[in-house]
Amino acid sequence: xxxxxxxxxxxxxxxxxxxxxxxxxxxxxxxxxxxxxxxxxxxxxxxxxxxxxxxxxxxxxxxxxxxxxxxxxxxxxxxxxxxxxxxxxxxxxxxxxxxxxxxxxxxxxxxxxxxxxxxxxxxxxxxxxxxxxxxxxxxxxxxxxxxxxxxxxxxxxxxxxxxxxxxxxxxxxxxxxxxxxxxxxxxxxxxxxxxxxxxxxxxxxxxxxxxxxxxxxxxxxxxxxxxxxxxxxxxxxxxxxxxxxxxxxxxxxxxxxxxxxxxxxxxxxxxxxxxxxxxxxxxxxxxxxxxxxxxxxxxxxxxxxxxxxxxxxxxxxxxxxxxxxxxxxxxxxxxxxxxxxxxxxxxxxxxxxxxxxx
Amino acid sequence: xxxxxxxxxxxxxxxxxxxxxxxxxxxxxxxxxxxxxxxxxxxxxxxxxxxxxxxxxxxxxxxxxxxxxxxxxxxxxxxxxxxxxxxxxxxxxxxxxxxxxxxxxxxxxxxxxxxxxxxxxxxxxxxxxxxxxxxxxxxxxxxxxxxxxxxxxxxxxxxxxxxxxxxxxxxxxxxxxxxxxxxxxxxxxxxxxxxxxxxxxxxxxxxxxxxxxxxxxxxxxxxxxxxxxxxxxxxxxxxxxxxxxxxxxxxxxxxxxxxxxxxxxxxxxxxxxxxxxxxxxxxxxxxxxxxxxxxxxxxxxxxxxxxxxxxxxxxxxxxxxxxxxxxxxx
Numbered sequence: 001x002x003x004x005x006x007x008x009x010x011x012x013x014x015x016x017x018x019x020x021x022x023x024x025x026x027x028x029x030x031x032x033x034x035x036x037x038x039x040x041x042x043x044x045x046x047x048x049x050x051x052x053x054x055x056x057x058x059x060x061x062x063x064x065x066x067x068x069x070x071x072x073x074x075x076x077x078x079x080x081x082x083x084x085x086x087x088x089x090x091x092x093x094x095x096x097x098x099x100x101x102x103x104x105x106x107x108x109x110x111x112x113x114x115x116x117x118x119x120x121x122x123x124x125x126x127x128x129x130x131x132x133x134x135x136x137x138x139x140x141x142x143x144x145x146x147x148x149x150x151x152x153x154x155x156x157x158x159x160x161x162x163x164x165x166x167x168x169x170x171x172x173x174x175x176x177x178x179x180x181x182x183x184x185x186x187x188x189x190x191x192x193x194x195x196x197x198x199x200x201x202x203x204x205x206x207x208x209x210x211x212x213x214x215x216x217x218x219x220x221x222x223x224x225x226x227x228x229x230x231x232x233x234x235x236x237x238x239x240x241x242x243x244x245x246x247x248x249x250x251x252x253x254x255x256x257x258x259x260x261x262x263x264x265x266x267x268x269x270x271x272x273x274x275x276x277x278x279x280x281x282x283x284x285x286x287x288x289x290x291x292x293x294x295x296x297x298x299x300x301x302x303x304x305x306x307x308x309x310x311x312x313x314x315x316x317x318x319x320x321x322x323x324x325x326x327x328x329x330x331x332x333x334x335x336x337x338x339x340x341x342x343x344x345x346x347x348x349x350x351x352x353x354x355x356x357x358x
Numbered sequence: 359x360x361x362x363x364x365x366x367x368x369x370x371x372x373x374x375x376x377x378x379x380x381x382x383x384x385x386x387x388x389x390x391x392x393x394x395x396x397x398x399x400x401x402x403x404x405x406x407x408x409x410x411x412x413x414x415x416x417x418x419x420x421x422x423x424x425x426x427x428x429x430x431x432x433x434x435x436x437x438x439x440x441x442x443x444x445x446x447x448x449x450x451x452x453x454x455x456x457x458x459x460x461x462x463x464x465x466x467x468x469x470x471x472x473x474x475x476x477x478x479x480x481x482x483x484x485x486x487x488x489x490x491x492x493x494x495x496x497x498x499x500x501x502x503x504x505x506x507x508x509x510x511x512x513x514x515x516x517x518x519x520x521x522x523x524x525x526x527x528x529x530x531x532x533x534x535x536x537x538x539x540x541x542x543x544x545x546x547x548x549x550x551x552x553x554x555x556x557x558x559x560x561x562x563x564x565x566x567x568x569x570x571x572x573x574x575x576x577x578x579x580x581x582x583x584x585x586x587x588x589x590x591x592x593x594x595x596x597x598x599x600x601x602x603x604x605x606x607x608x609x610x611x612x613x614x615x616x617x618x619x620x621x622x623x624x625x626x627x628x629x630x631x632x633x634x635x636x637x638x639x640x641x642x643x644x645x646x647x648x649x650x651x652x653x654x655x656x657x658x659x660x661x662x663x664x665x666x667x668x669x670x671x672x673x674x675x676x677x678x679x680x681x682x683x684x685x686x687x688x
Contacts, residue, residue, distance in 0.1 A: 243625075
């Protein structure tokens with residue numbers, strides 16, 4: 001793995017690879033986050049939003065994992081959990097072989113060190129920048145906190161500005177409100193790279209941008225990944241963008257993983273009915289191929305009271321009795337492609353399930 | 359419901375000529391719309407396509423005279439045979455909702471949070487058609503069924519916050535259609551929706567447009583949405599229409615370099631591993647528009663003639679227009 005470093009950087013460089021190429025960079029099992037809803041006169045807890053409800057995921061070194069889903073599916077909560085901006089209610093996170101948030105006795109990686117190696121870019125480019133800091137100060141802020149001398153941090157900020165395609169002489173002293181949305185998102189990306197992270201979590205980084213600017217930022221992300229030896233978790237609702245940028249894709253529905261696998265498998269042979277519907281919902285650019293029937297009816301249900309059994313069954317055309325009774329376990333199809341659907345699981349009791357080989 | 363609405367009138371439903379909109383303040387003048395000509399025929403869906411700041415939403419609002427007082431609107435606007443610019447406030451109140459209705463991106467801000475869905479629809483019917491309360495309530499139910507809201511009777515008594523995003527959008531469409539407008543203006547009505555809900559609302563709008571024979575002007579930044587709903591497309595850049603034409607030939611091959619770039623920059627299936635073509639730079643400031651073609655500074659085909667004067671509209675092929683000196687005129 002190439003450990004890239006900017007010229008003149010000594011105090012802070014990308015942390016070395018510890019576990020070797022086969023060790024996933026981040027392995028998450030059983031991630032759970034519930035939000036209580038308080039109400040009534042006494043402010044008692046009246047309900048629970050099951051935002052993330054048992055998510056397993058693996059991010060391999062050097063890959064881009066795309067996470068897709070509709071609003072309320074828990075993809076942004078997952079991003080914040082991965083960044084540890086939220087504390088999970090349950091679940092285990094292993095970063096390059098070390099348990100995240102471990103103590104001295106148990107071993108593992110402290111949160112402070114974890115956060116230096118994992119950085120995040122948010123959707124709202126303006127809200128995520130401090131309006132009172134110049135661009136240069138914003139980018140140099142985190143390295144200074146981590147002990148880089150001020151002069152060196154500023155030089156690093158200039159190098160990063162150049163790396164994201166903004167002339168340092170022109171932009172370093174400007175404030176966020178003086179920039180366009182695309183330029184601000186470049187600043188956010190530069191800031192995320194200032195600590196030389198290994199994993200960058202991108203939460204809808206291009207969703208608020210115009211199409212011509214979106215393409216510029218996507219190209220930039222591809223270049224930076226190569227240049228700095230990065231691994232991406234790319235969260236988006238845009239299936240086309242996810243297909244373009246990801247190596248593997250994870251489809252979420254109501255706080256659960258519906259299906260995950262290599263990008264080609266997911267887009268060519270989707271196994272979960274939700275993935276199929278999501279793919280079929282993309283507007284076609286060809287007016288000759290307009291659809292007449294929507295693939296799904298209704299909205300995604302509220303994550304406060306998710307349906308029993310399979311959470312997709314209320315909108316699924318293939319739903320049978322078994323779907324309401326039991327929650328589907330992930331069925332392994334091939335090449336690391338898994339779908340949590342009774343119809344894909346041999347012996348599940350669903351009429352469309354494959355036969356168990358005798 | 360539909361038959362009475364389809365007169366065989368050859369006159370266009372919407373006709374705007376040399377429409378200009380300026381926002382003048384003490385220290386600057388923003389030239390939001392700079393000479394737009396638009397025609398919309400009966401039963402036609404026209405998509406106004408453009409990026410943020412291209413003037414598409416301002417154009418749409420000008421058609422209904424919804425812009426703030428400080429906006430200076432020039433040119434002529436005729437909608438359903440009436441001169442919009444000359445209308446008084448009282449006439450506008452009849453005109454809006456009666457002849458023309460608008461739907462917005464964010465139903466939560468367009469609907470009134472303190473009235474039920476049923477009341478908001480019935481209010482429009484009572485105001486415009488002078489119907490009795492009972493008759494208006496009956497129409498409200500009919501309209502909710504028309505926009506395919508499940509268990510419509512129960513939903514009449516629901517407040518906007520009690521509905522999901524998709525249902526709210528349907529309810530807003532029902533309010534807009536309450537008085538059978540001849541023209542529906544839609545300002546990015548599906549942008550905030552999830553993928554599986556967006557396609558439902560697009561198909562609903564298309565179905566309603568065909569059923570009621572309305573003319574629709576649909577503002578969007580999404581080429582895919584235009585491909586799904588438009589009959590004709592008009593692409594805006596820096597307050598001007600740079601290309602216009604039927605959706606099929608347009609999607610197959612735009613004439614103007616800007617939509618060409620836009621189409622190339624839009625990520626779609628089968629582009630994995632390829633480098634995306636981008637349009638360099640950013641749109642010009644609307645306070646200081648360049649002489650000549652506003653796209654020239656970003657265009658890789660630009661030559662001195664482009665910046666000398668605004669390119670004339672050139673007509674190429676049936677119904678196709680582009681403002682570019684590189685397009686062979688006819």
